[in-house]
Amino acid sequence: MSPISLLSLLVRPHARGLRTVVASTIRQVNATRALGSVIPRKLEAPSALFGSTIRRLSTAAPEFFQVESLPDSSTTVTLDNKIRVNWHDGQQSQYHNVWLRDHCRCPECYHQLTRQRLVNTFKIPTDIRPSDLTLKKDTIEVTWANDSHKSIYPLTWLRQHSYDPPLADPKTTEIPIFWGAEIAENPPTVQFDDVMHSDSALSHWLTNITTYGFSFVDGVPVTPSHTEQLARRICFLRETHYARGLWDFTADLAHGDTAYTDLALRAHTDNTYFTDPSGLQLFHLLEFDGTGGQSLLVDGFHAAAELHRRSPDAYATLAEIPVPTHSAGDAGVFIIPTPRARPILNHDPVTGRLYQVRYNNGDRSTLTGLEARDVERFYEALRRWDEVIEDKAMEFWTALRPGRAMIFDNWRCLHGRAAFTGHRRLCGVYLNWDDYRSRVRVLGLSEEKERLI
Numbered sequence: 001m002s003p004i005s006l007l008s009l010l011v012r013p014h015a016r017g018l019r020t021v022v023a024s025t026i027r028q029v030n031a032t033r034a035l036g037s038v039i040p041r042k043l044e045a046p047s048a049l050f051g052s053t054i055r056r057l058s059t060a061a062p063e064f065f066q067v068e069s070l071p072d073s074s075t076t077v078t079l080d081n082k083i084r085v086n087w088h089d090g091q092q093s094q095y096h097n098v099w100l101r102d103h104c105r106c107p108e109c110y111h112q113l114t115r116q117r118l119v120n121t122f123k124i125p126t127d128i129r130p131s132d133l134t135l136k137k138d139t140i141e142v143t144w145a146n147d148s149h150k151s152i153y154p155l156t157w158l159r160q161h162s163y164d165p166p167l168a169d170p171k172t173t174e175i176p177i178f179w180g181a182e183i184a185e186n187p188p189t190v191q192f193d194d195v196m197h198s199d200s201a202l203s204h205w206l207t208n209i210t211t212y213g214f215s216f217v218d219g220v221p222v223t224p225s226h227t228e229q230l231a232r233r234i235c236f237l238r239e240t241h242y243a244r245g246l247w248d249f250t251a252d253l254a255h256g257d258t259a260y261t262d263l264a265l266r267a268h269t270d271n272t273y274f275t276d277p278s279g280l281q282l283f284h285l286l287e288f289d290g291t292g293g294q295s296l297l298v299d300g301f302h303a304a305a306e307l308h309r310r311s312p313d314a315y316a317t318l319a320e321i322p323v324p325t326h327s328a329g330d331a332g333v334f335i336i337p338t339p340r341a342r343p344i345l346n347h348d349p350v351t352g353r354l355y356q357v358r359y360n361n362g363d364r365s366t367l368t369g370l371e372a373r374d375v376e377r378f379y380e381a382l383r384r385w386d387e388v389i390e391d392k393a394m395e396f397w398t399a400l401r402p403g404r405a406m407i408f409d410n411w412r413c414l415h416g417r418a419a420f421t422g423h424r425r426l427c428g429v430y431l432n433w434d435d436y437r438s439r440v441r442v443l444g445l446s447e448e449k450e451r452l453i
């Protein structure tokens with residue numbers, strides 16, 4: 001990335017010609033966003049790394065912004081109600097005065113420890129204007145005309161939060177690598193003792209999860225309590241109607257769910273019936289005396305990219321049509337998500353990126369709420385999806401064994417199981433998505449750095 005710098009800055013309060021251009025740009029952006037809230041703006045399958053090639057993970061630090069020089073040319077102006085910044089790379093950003101004042105990060109306006117807003121948004125004059133604007137090496141200082149309050153905005157922060165226009169994301173430090181059956185040759189694995197005693201090993205474990213969507217942990221003492229301690233290295237456990245944290249079960253139908261049988265389970269994600277499905281799931285096979293029962297993992301992001309390649313229409317259908325789900329097999333439990341139905345492929349309405357696969361054909365409720373014209377289109381798309389995830393090249397089959405825990409991203413990976421005979425005892429936990437992601441950020445493994453809030 002080439003260095004970016006702010007060239008210079010000048011107060012010019014009556015640049016009306018520029019304002020007209022800016023206003024039309026804003027209307028276009030808003031129209032796009034309104035559409036995006038209903039239909040993902042661009043149904044973006046994660047295609048950049050499509051394929052089964054294993055790539056090296058980049059460890060380069062992200063470069064956001066550098067200030068090189070401050071020459072004389074007047075390329076930054078204030079408009080009537082906003083400030084424009086001309087960036088060194090030719091990009092321009094506009095920031096409304098009211099937005100800037102509301103986002104002042106001084107101790108008076110923003111609590112430095114709790115990182116919460118203190119400024120009274122509703123006392124900001126609607127016609128607020130700067131009386132002075134000063135460019136420093138890494139910041140812009142604004143003095144506001146109404147009360148002489150001074151606000152200081154780091155250029156890195158302004159660049160990161162440019163909304164008119166939204167500027168390209170910084171280089172990501174999290175690079176998902178898609179995989180298929182070939183991952184069996186060298187699955188991502190860490191050692192229990194390392195993870196328990198070293199934060200760098202913990203980071204390695206989490207990087208496996210953010211990169212591949214799963215990781216093994218070898219050398220785990222074969223007890224529920226050691227399994228729980230391992231999971232707690234990431235975050236606290238999620239309680240559900242199945243268990244108060246760690247679950248530990250055999251095929252005794254202790255709960256009304258096919259997981260508690262010896263039946264085969266087709267590839268699915270868990271908790272499609274929760275408003276907020278668990279982010280991670282960890283399994284540890286404690287005892288097994290029988291046949292079958294191999295575990296299946298499928299990279300759901302890879303499968304989505306493959307579906308997009310084979311049939312963009314099927315992809316769009318699964319990204320659009322909401323599917324209702326439920327969990328009602330236990331007496332006294334009747335769970336359905338809010339909203340009632342969600343698509344199988346879920347996209348961030350702002351970035352357009354796929355962020356969650358939510359799929360369990362067994363947990364799908366009665367399909368109502370579909371337009372009549374969508375019924376056959378939906379079943380056709382579902383068939384195409386099933387063809388992809390049942391493709392042998394997509395399936396990673398592995399026999400779990402005592403001492404080897406398996407953790408996976410339940411928003412990305414589908415899992416399943418072969419039918420089995422005999423005695424099989426498995427324990428495991430669910431972890432919340434937000435708490436797992438918080439751990440990733442705090443360990444510095446994400447581009448979503450605290451300083452960029």
Ligand SMILES: [Zn+2]
Pocket residue numbers: 104105106107108109110149150151
């Ligand atoms: Zn302030």
